Structures are given as C-alpha cells and as structure tokens.
Amino acid sequence: xxxxxxxxxxxxxxxxxxxxxxxxxxxxxxxxxxxxxxxxxxxxxxxxxxxxxxxxxxxxxxxxxxxxxxxxxxxxxxxxxxxxxxxxxxxxxxxxxxxxxxxxxxxxxxxxxxxxxxxxxxxxxxxxxxxxxxxxxxxxxxxxxxxxxxxxxxxxxxxxxxxxxxxxxxxxxxxxxxxxxxxxxxxxxxxxxxxxxxxxxxxxxxxxxxxxxxxxxxxxxxxxxxxxxxxxxxxxxxxxxxxxxxxxxxxxxxxxxxxxxxxxxxxxxxxxxxxxxxxxxxxxxxxxxxxxxxxxxxxxxxxxxxxxxxxxxxxxxxxxxxxxxxxxxxxxxxxxxxxxxxxxxxxxxxxxxxxxxxxxxxxxxxxxxxxxxxxxxxxxxxxxxxxxxxxxxxxxxxxxxxxxxxxxxxxxxxxxxxxxxxxxxxxxxxxxxxxxxxxxxxxxxxxxxxxxxxxxxxxxxxxxxxxxxxxxxxxxxxxxxxxxxxxxxxxxxxxxxxxxxxxxxxxxxxxxxxxxxxxxxxxxxxxxxxxxxxxxxxxxxxxxxxxxxxxxxxxxxxxxxxxxxxxxxxxxxxxxxxxxxxxxxxxxxxxxxxxxxxxxxxxxxxxxxxxxxxxxxxxxxxxxxxxxxxxxxxxxxxxxxxxxxxxxxxxxxxxxxxxxxxxxxxxxxxxxxxxxxxxxxxxxxxxxxxxxxxxxxxxxxxxxxxxxxxxxxxxxxxxxxxxxxxxxxxxxxxxxxxxxxxxxxxxxxxxxxxxxxxxxxxxxxxxxxxxxxxxxxxxxxxxxxxxxxxxxxxxxx
Numbered sequence: 042x043x044x045x046x047x048x049x050x051x052x053x054x055x056x057x058x059x060x061x062x063x064x065x066x067x068x069x070x071x072x073x074x075x076x077x078x079x080x081x082x083x084x085x086x087x088x089x090x091x092x093x094x095x096x097x098x099x100x101x102x103x104x105x106x107x108x109x110x111x112x113x114x115x116x117x118x119x120x121x122x123x124x125x126x127x128x129x130x131x132x133x134x135x136x137x138x139x140x141x142x143x144x145x146x147x148x149x150x151x152x153x154x155x156x157x158x159x160x161x162x163x164x165x166x167x168x169x170x171x172x173x174x175x176x177x178x179x180x181x182x183x184x185x186x187x188x189x190x191x192x193x194x195x196x197x198x199x200x201x202x203x204x205x206x207x208x209x210x211x212x213x214x215x216x217x218x219x220x221x222x223x224x225x226x227x228x229x230x231x232x233x234x235x236x237x238x239x240x241x242x243x244x245x246x247x248x249x250x251x252x253x254x255x256x257x258x259x260x261x262x263x264x265x266x267x268x269x270x271x272x273x274x275x276x277x278x279x280x281x282x283x284x285x286x287x288x289x290x291x292x293x294x295x296x297x298x299x300x301x302x303x304x305x306x307x308x309x310x311x312x313x314x315x316x317x318x319x320x321x322x323x324x325x326x327x328x329x330x331x332x333x334x335x336x337x338x339x340x341x342x343x344x345x346x347x348x349x350x351x352x353x354x355x356x357x358x359x360x361x362x363x364x365x366x367x368x369x370x371x372x373x374x375x376x377x378x379x380x381x382x383x384x385x386x387x388x389x390x391x392x393x394x395x396x397x398x399x400x401x402x403x404x405x406x407x408x409x410x411x412x413x414x415x416x417x418x419x420x421x422x423x424x425x426x427x428x429x430x431x432x433x434x435x436x437x438x439x440x441x442x443x444x445x446x447x448x449x450x451x452x453x454x455x456x457x458x459x460x461x462x463x464x465x466x467x468x469x470x471x472x473x474x475x476x477x478x479x480x481x482x483x484x485x486x487x488x489x490x491x492x493x494x495x496x497x498x499x500x501x502x503x504x505x506x507x508x509x510x511x512x513x514x515x516x517x518x519x520x521x522x523x524x525x526x527x528x529x530x531x532x533x534x535x536x537x538x539x540x541x542x543x544x545x546x547x548x549x550x551x552x553x554x555x556x557x558x559x560x561x562x563x564x565x566x567x568x569x570x571x572x573x574x575x576x577x578x579x580x581x582x583x584x585x586x587x588x589x590x591x592x593x594x595x596x597x598x599x600x601x602x603x604x605x606x607x608x609x610x611x612x613x614x615x616x617x618x619x620x621x622x623x624x625x626x627x628x629x630x631x632x633x634x635x636x637x638x639x640x641x642x643x644x645x646x647x648x649x650x651x652x653x654x655x656x657x658x659x660x661x662x663x664x665x666x667x668x669x670x671x672x673x674x675x676x677x678x679x680x681x682x683x684x685x686x687x688x689x690x691x692x693x694x695x696x697x698x699x700x701x702x703x704x705x706x707x708x709x710x711x712x713x714x715x716x717x718x719x720x721x722x723x724x725x726x727x728x729x730x731x732x733x734x735x736x737x738x739x740x741x742x743x744x745x746x747x748x749x750x751x752x753x754x755x756x757x758x759x760x761x762x763x764x765x766x767x768x769x770x771x772x773x774x775x776x777x778x779x780x781x782x783x784x785x786x787x788x789x790x791x792x793x794x795x796x797x798x799x800x801x802x803x804x805x806x807x808x809x810x811x812x813x814x815x816x817x818x819x820x821x822x823x824x825x826x827x828x829x830x831x832x833x834x835x836x837x838x
Contacts, residue, residue, distance in 0.1 A: 060354045061207060062121060062169075063315035064200040066270070071113045072199075076104035083110055086196040089318070091287065091304045094128040094197040096135055108194035109181040114201065117146060117176045119355050121691060122169040122202040123155075125180065126306050128195045129163060129287070135195025136161055138186035139416040140371070142168060144175035151179060156415030157371025157725065158408070160395060161186035164286075165198075165306045168725070170369040171691045172204065172356050183416065198305060204354040207315070209273065210347045212237075214264040217345070221245040221253035231259060234342040242277045242343045255332065257340040261325040263347070266294065271317040271348035272303075272327060276341065278311045279665070281718035283341030285314075286333035292322035299326065309333035310720030315348065334718040359688040361739040362732055364674075366690050367707075370726045373419045374406045376712040377430065377697045378780035382458045383440040383816045383833055385704045386411050389711075390422075392430035392448060396724075397717035401449045405429040410726075412703050425465040427452035430715075431493060433478035434778040435486045436786050437507045438814040438838065442778060443486050445505075446473035450495035453505070453512075470503050470514050472496065477541035479551050479785045482809035484508070484838070487551050487565050490520055490538035498534035502569050515569030522571055525557045525582035528606045536607040542588040543785045544598060547810035550624040556584045556603055562625045575627040580615050581605055585662060585781070588619075589645040589653050590788035591679065593811045596621030596628070599653050599677055602640035604662050612641035612660050616677070616684075637686055638671045644700035644782055646708050647789040649772040649820040649828045650733055653677040656710055657694030665716040667693035674729070690727050698723070699779045702787065704818060706734065706828045733826050745821045745829045748799075753835045756814065757807030760834075762821070764799045769824050771803050773817040776833075788813065805836060814838050 072083035074095060081096035097108040127136045142155040154170040178201055182194040212235050219231040226248025233241040246253040276284040287306045291299040302318040325347065329340035359365055375396055376389035387410040393402030403426040408417040422429075432447035442456040443466075450472035455464045474494020479487050486505040492498055502518025505511070524537040542554040551563040552574070558581055560574040577583075577600065586603020590596075598619040604610040614635040621628045636655065643658030656674035659667070670693035676685045693713060694700075700710040711726025736742055746765040754760045762771065771794055777787035790812060794801035806812040818831035 060204050061313050061315065062202050062204050064124070064202055064317055065114060065118055066317040068319065069115045072110060074110045075108055081195070086110055086199045087112055089198070089303050089305070091126060091129050091197050091306060094195050096195040097193045099193050103192040105192045106185065106194065107181050107183045109179055110196055110199065111177055111179045112199060112201065113148070113177055115176070117174055118203050119172050119353060120144065120175050120178070120201050120203050121172040122167060123178060123180070124200040124202070125159070125166045125196060126198040127163045128197045133161070133187055134191060135193045136186035137182040137194060138188065139182070139184035141181050141183065141415060143179045143181070144173055145177040145179070146175060148177045153368050155369040155371060157369070158373050158417040158419070159186055159371060160373040160724070161188070165308055166371070167308050168369055168371055169691050171366045205351040206354060207273065207348050208350040210267055210269060210349050212346070216262045217259060219243065219245070219259045220257050223247055225249065234259060234345045235261065237344070239343055242341050244283055244341045245339045247339050252338050254338045255329065255340070257329045259327050259342060259345065261345060263323055263325065266321055266323050267347065268321040269347035269349060270319050271315050272325065273346040273348055274307070274314040274327065274342060275344040276311050276314065277343050279719050281309060281311065281334055281720060282336050283339045284309055284333040284718070285329040285340055287330035289328045289330065290316055290318070291326045291328065292320045293324040293326070294322055296324045307333060309718055312720070336718060361735040361737055363686070363688040364732045365688060365730045365735060365739060366727050367730050368728055369691070370410065370415060370709070370711065370728065372408055372410070372417055372711065372724050372726065374408050375697065375715045375722050375724055376699060376726060377715050378432070378434060379699045379701050380434060380436065380442045380778040381701055381776040383776070384458060385833060387701065387709065388442060388456060390429055391715055393428045396715060396722050398430045398448060398715055402428045403449060412705070422454070422463045425452065425454040425463050427454045429454060431474050431781065433473065433476045433488055433491065434780055435478045435480045436776060436778055436815055437480060437486065438484045440816045441507070443478070443505065445469060445478060445488060446476055446491055446494060448474065448494060450474050466510060467512055469512050471500055473500055475539040475781065476500065477543045477783055477785060479543035479545050480813060480815065481545050481549055481551060481565050482547065482813065483549050484814065485565065487543070487563065489518060489563070490523070490541050492534045492538050500538050502563060504565055515565065517571060518563045518565070518569030519571040522559055522561050522573060523553050523557050525584050526605070527584065529608060536584065539607065540585060540781050540783050542600070542783070544590055545810060545813055546621055546624055547808055548624050550810070552621055554588045554598055554619055555600055556582060556586055558582050560628070564625070572625045575630070577619070578617050578630040578632050580617060583613065583615070585641045587643060587645040587782045589647050591647045591651060591653050593788045593790050594806060597679065599645070601636060601645060601655050602643050602658060604641045608662065608664055610662055612639040612658065612662055614639040618679070633682055634684060636675050636684055638673065638675065640671055642696045642698065642782060643671070644698060644710065644779065646700050646702050647774055647787050648702070648731060649706055649774055649789070649818070650822060650826050651679060651772070651789065651791060654708055654731065656700055657698050659695045664696040665714065665719045665721060667695055667713070667721045670695050690729070692723055692725065692727060693721070697781070701777045701779050702774055702818065704831045704833065706731070706820060706831065733828060742825070742827045744827055745823045747819065747821050747829050747832050750819060750832050750834065753837055754805055755837050756805055756809055756812055759802050759804050762801045762803065764801070764821050767798060767823065768794070768801070768821040770794065770822050772820050772822065774820070775813060776816045776818065809838060812836055
C-alpha cells in the first residue's frame with residue numbers, strides 16, 4: 042500500500058474532506074487456516090475475487106468446527122473492522138454463524154475484538170470495533186449459519202478496515218459514459234457521477250415502465266493514462282434504490298481490451314465505498330452486478346473518484362480512567378428491544394423482519410444473546426400472532442417479560458424464561474404502540490399512552506393482572522395531563538403520549554416523570570386516579586430523553602436530555618434529579634449540571650456504584666439517521682454532582698438503540714436503525730467496561746466475589762452473604778427491559794451491610810414500591826468501589 046506523507050499541491054490532488062473507514066490493500070497478505078479442501082486454499086479468501094473461496098476440508102471427511110482463518114497483513118495497522126463475504130456460488134454450505142474475531146501483533150498473543158452470530162444469507166457481513174493496532178487477524182467460526190449441524194466453513198472474501206484520509210486524482214477533462222441513464226423521468230445522466238455535486242446522481246433508466254436490467258456499467262475516460270491505487274464509489278442517500286452490491290472493476294488503455302483489477306460486494310448503506318488495487322490506465326469501468334438491497338434492476342452513483350494515496354488516521358489510545366469498549370457483539374437482527382433474563386441471558390427482538398418494520402405481520406424476529414459465549418440463538422415467534430415492534434415492556438414478579446402492543450397494537454405476548462416459551466395473553470382494551478408500562482407494587486402491569494399505533498389519542502390507562510390474566514380499563518388514569526406538545530400532533534395526538542417515564546412507587550402508585558414537563562401521579566386502584574405533581578423544574582418537554590431511578594430507597598431519579606419534538610428538532614443537555622416522597626405530593630426537583638452533549642434517543646443505565654451511565658443519542662433528533670450522533674458517553678456521579686466524559690464507542694447509537702446492565706457490571710449497548718435500506722441498520726452491540734473495573738494501565742481490577750447467598754429473599758427480610766474478601770457495601774439493581782430510551786424496570790437499591798471480614802447481612806426494604814419484587818442483580822463492592830460479578834436473586838412479596 043502506498044502512503045503519502047508529504048503535503049500535496051492543491052492543483053495536483055484533492056484531499057478527502059473527512060476521514061473514511063476503508064479496506065486495507067491485500068496484495069501482499071498471506072492467509073493460513075486450520076484446514077482446507079484442495080482447490081479451496083485459504084489464500085482464496087483474500088485474492089480480491091469474490092467467485093473463489095476458502096473452504097475447510099470436507100472430503101473425505103469434514104474437519105469439525107471450530108475452524109479458523111488467519112490473515113497476515115505483513116505490517117501493523119490501526120484497524121477498526123472486518124468484512125466477511127460468504128461464498129457466492131449459490132451454495133450455502135460453510136456460511137459462518139457463531140464466530141469470534143481476534144487480533145494480534147505477533148501471531149501468538151491474541152485479543153478478542155468481536156464475537157456473535159451472523160445471519161444466514163449470502164450478503165457481506167461487516168463487523169466494526171474500537172480501533173486497535175494489529176498485524177494479524179483471526180476469524181474463528183464456531184457454528185455453521187444454517188444451524189443444521191454442518192461441520193465446515195467457507196469465506197469468499199475477507200477484508201480488514203482502518204480509518205484513512207484519501208488523496209483523489211483531479212477529474213479535470215474526465216468524461217463518463219454508461220450502459221444506461223435516466224434523463225426523462227428524472228434528470229440523472231451519467232455526467233452527474235463526476236460533477237462534484239453531492240445532491241445529484243447518475244441513475245440507470247427506470248421511467249416509462251421499462252427499467253434497464255442488471256448488470257450495469259459506468260465508465261470513466263480520464264483523457265490520458267493515470268495511476269491509481271483504488272476507486273471510490275459514493276452511493277446515493279435515502280432512499281437507497283440503486284446502491285451497488287456485487288461489483289467488479291476493469292481498466293483499459295484503448296477502451297476495448299479490458300483487465301479486471303477487483304471484485305467484491307458492498308454493504309447497503311450510504312457511506313463511501315473504496316476498492317483498493319494498483320493500476321495505470323486511461324479507461325476505468327465499474328460494473329454493477331447486483332443491487333445492494335435487492336430493490337430492483339437499477340444502479341446509481343453520486344460520485345466516482347480514483348484514489349491516488351492515503352494517510353492512516355491514528356487515534357489516541359483510550360485512557361482506562363474513562364472506561365473501555367472491549368468488543369463488539371454481532372446479532373442476526375437489529376436489537377431494537379432488549380430484556381435481561383433471570384438466567385443471565387438477554388432477550389432481543391426487532392419486528393417481523395430482522396432489518397425493517399412495516400404494518401402488522403403477526404410474527405416477530407427474536408434472538409437470545411448469551412454473554413458467556415457471545416453468541417445468539419435466533420427464533421421467529423409466530424404462535425402469539427404478534428409483531429412486537431415498538432411495544433411496552435415490563436418484567437413481572439416471576440421474571441416473565443410482558444410485551445404489549447406495537448405494530449400489532451392490541452396484542453399481548455409473554456416470554457416465560459422458566460420454559461423458554463412465548464405465550465399469548467388477552468388483548469388490551471386499547472390498541473397501543475410506543476406506550477410505556479410499569480410493574481406496580483402489587484404485581485399488576487400499568488399501561489398508558491401509545492398513539493403511534495392503533496387509534497390516535499384517548500390512550501388512558503389500563504392494567505394487566507398476571508394472576509387473573511385479564512386487562513381492566515382505568516378511565517380515571519388520564520393520559521391528557523402527560524401529553525407533550527409536538528409539531529407532528531397538529532392533526533391529532535400521535536407523538537405526544539409516547540414513551541412515558543414511569544416509576545412504580547409506594548401504595549400501588551405510579552409516578553410519571555416525563556417526557557412532558559408536567560409530572561403526574563397515577564393511583565392504580567379501582568378505576569384509577571390522576572394527580573398532578575408539578576413541573577420538572579424549568580425543563581421543557583423532553584421527548585426521547587431518559588430517566589433512571591438510581592437510588593430507590595431515597596426516591597432519586599435522574600432525568601437527562603430529550604427534545605421538544607420527536608422528529609427534526611435540537612436535543613437538549615438538561616439534567617435534573619427528582620426526589621420522590623409521599624405519593625400524590627409534588628416531589629423535590631433539583632436542577633443539576635447539564636451534560637456536555639445534547640442528546641435525544643440516548644439510553645441511561647443505573648450502575649451498581651450509584652452512578653448513572655448515559656450513552657448514545659444525537660444532538661439533532663432525526664429517526665433513521667446517524668448524523669450528529671454522540672459517540673462519547675457520560676457518567677453522572679450523584680455524590681459529587683458532576684458529569685464525566687468517557688471513551689468514545691465505535692458505532693453510532695441513535696434511534697432504535699438500547700442499553701442494558703449485564704450480570705458482570707458491564708453495559709451492553711446496541712441496535713439502531715431497523716429501516717430497510719436506510720444505511721444505518723446496526724446488527725450489533727458493543728460492551729463497555731466502566732472505570733470501576735479497571736486499573737490505571739487498563740488491566741482488570743481484582744474483584745470481590747460473592748461466595749454464598751440465598752437465591753430468594755422476602756421483602757423486609759435479612760439476607761446473609763459471604764464473600765472471598767472484605768467489602769464495604771452491597772447494591773441491588775433490578776433486571777432491565779429497554780426500548781426507545783425507556784427502561785421502567787431498572788432501579789437500584791443501595792444496601793449497607795452489618796458484619797465484617799467475609800460474612801455480612803443486609804436487610805431488604807419492606808415496601809414493594811421500593812424493592813419492587815422480581816429478579817435483581819446483587820453486587821458486593823469493596824472500598825475501591827469495585828463491584829463483584831452479580832448473583833441474580835429473586836425478591837418475593
């Protein structure tokens with residue numbers, strides 16, 4: 042790879058305005074594997090030819106999984122991702138399912154950067170992670186994606202990515218031709234692909250009912266021979282029609298005799314695509330073999346450029362005092378909703394499709410993620426006839442996940458972790474989507490709002506009894522006092538009752554902290570009542586902000602961010618602490634320092650040490666975009682009343698992202714998108730290690746260990762705990778359920794122990810409105826504030 046380190050004359054070269062994540066040139070690479078079939082050697086995974094592939098041995102007998110492929114890039118790069126292309130010959134055998142990706146500087150000592158499960162199809166898979174230096178990259182396949190027990194692995198192409206700034210050749214004197222162009226139904230001639238205007242694009246013919254069929258080609262005549270190290274293709278934005286998927290690149294000096302220099306497949310998003318090679322020619326042809334999203338027989342391009350050179354961008358090393366993002370988790374779906382299960386696994390789901398939503402379909406794509414193995418088990422839930430996209434979610438006293446409404450707006454589905462099964466429950470009385478629900482102190486599930494789906498407006502409260510398996514209307518629980526004022530609500534309520542910030546409290550009450558600036562109490566007895574609770578200080582409506590109960594004993598809730606309007610508005614950085622007291626009285630509202638970043642669509646997580654982790658979001662809220670994404674999370678410390686900026690994540694997490702506390706006191710943040718060909722679908726998550734688990738050099742602290750504790754405890758009872766070393770405090774965090782910035786299940790209870798040495802007792806609060814029965818993480822913390830791995834315990838009424 043040629044790297045230019047000197048300054049370039051403006052008249053000779055054009056530098057990229059911003060850095061680009063791009064593949065590393067593979068010409069000098071070598072590949073090895075644990076196994077290969079003759080004719081399908083490992084080098085064929087890096088030969089820049091998508092029609093060849095490496096295959097583990099299958100004849101006379103297969104070499105059983107796991108199988109691994111190692112690439113040696115011959116030099117050290119600062120890499121931030123890989124792409125795996127399954128075989129392209131129409132045969133599914135060997136597609137990678139469960140996997141892990143590791144990097145090394147010496148080929149001996151390996152560091153995990155990603156794990157997970159790829160979806161079973163032939164489309165290119167992209168895994169992004171926080172930048173790390175590496176010379177060697179190892180892909181290990183642990184399962185075959187078809188799930189049939191097949192014992193082999195294949196890879197058509199394997200690419201490694203880094204962040205670079207490109208130097209482009211000038212396009213003076215260039216002309217462009219194509220096999221097809223649309224100039225009647227729209228002004229999209231081929232010349233648009235080299236005009237330097239990002240608002241125009243070339244489009245193949247589609248008007249008049251006679252779309253030109255694939256494959257297509259676009260050809261550049263540079264006017265004279267030029268030397269390039271790659272081709273840059275900028276796809277159109279949204280909608281994504283015509284984005285090029287499978288491609289080949291050819292060069293010629295006479296426009297007649299062509300030599301192929303690259304093949305591959307590009308991901309269906311709007312980011313700039315780079316194919317690297319080295320060639321000298323006058324004519325350059327990009328052949329579009331498929332459309333990236335299978336939307337139709339057309340091809341488009343905003344801009345085509347030739348690459349002259351590149352400079353690798355070297356990021357600063359992350360400071361352990363700001364936490365570390367350790368690895369990416371690949372999912373077979375976009376995890377729009379998540380629920381922590383009593384067995385330590387995470388239930389996730391999207392909609393009827395893994396990458397988009399649309400209407401009512403009566404089934405849902407789900408996956409259960411195991412933090413221990415890093416892999417996910419996929420399932421399509423059909424028996425409840427419920428598309429569970431954009432629902433209300435609550436965990437009942439027995440750890441069952443109660444999912445209400447969404448796309449199929451009247452439905453109720455229950456996941457029972459004890460039997461690993463989905464159960465259909467009675468329909469709600471009011472069809473809802475984007476509502477919020479809250480498990481009450483008596484075990485019933487309160488539900489209010491949700492005009493995104495079903496009829497608009499009038500979404501007053503109703504309540505579900507798990508014991509009776511019935512829904513009951515509560516006409517006195519009025520939705521009108523909690524409405525926000527949203528510009529989309531000119532023709533009736535649509536957004537104003539979405540995503541309520543609900544907190545179960547004492548005496549069967551539910552406190553509504555937002556997102557409206559007006560706060561309210563709901564009494565869930567009988568027909569329900571509504572009592573105003575004042576306003577959230579000087580805050581305005583804060584749609585798609587979030588609220589976290591970080592100290593339930595003291596009634597403390599942190600609220601942060603949000604915007605006046607759901608779509609197309611500036612987010613805010615406002616933060617407040619609400620202190621609950623007697624039900625149906627106005628709480629104390631204290632304005633605390635603002636976050637460093639304005640955020641909408643962010644997520645908040647209560648950590649065991651009493652701090653609150655706020656992550657993701659964007660400063661200008663616009664669903665299905667990653668523009669203005671905030672990559673730097675912040676940590677609020679109530680003890681010092683301060684915010685601390687932490688190390689940035691690798692992947693934007695905006696609309697439809699989630700975050701949840703894991704049993705080992707790390708945080709899983711994932712998702713975003715679910716919009717088909719929008720280009721911002723994120724089939725992954727990242728795991729964050731908070732500073733309380735790290736030494737100054739980035740190594741893990743020695744953690745206390747909970748040796749023994751009962752698996753169940755009653756409200757108000759004393760719990761005996763033994764540890765392996767001295768600790769100073771304990772904390773319980775209720776298992777969370779999250780979607781659309783809302784997690785009404787998580788709350789934290791600090792516990793002061795009696796005892797010394799390694800034997801302690803703690804007393805569980807006696808009020809079910811505080812220590813909400815159900816499943817909780819129990820953490821022990823030492824004098825340094827380092828938490829143990831949790832024990833999951835059940836608090837019973």
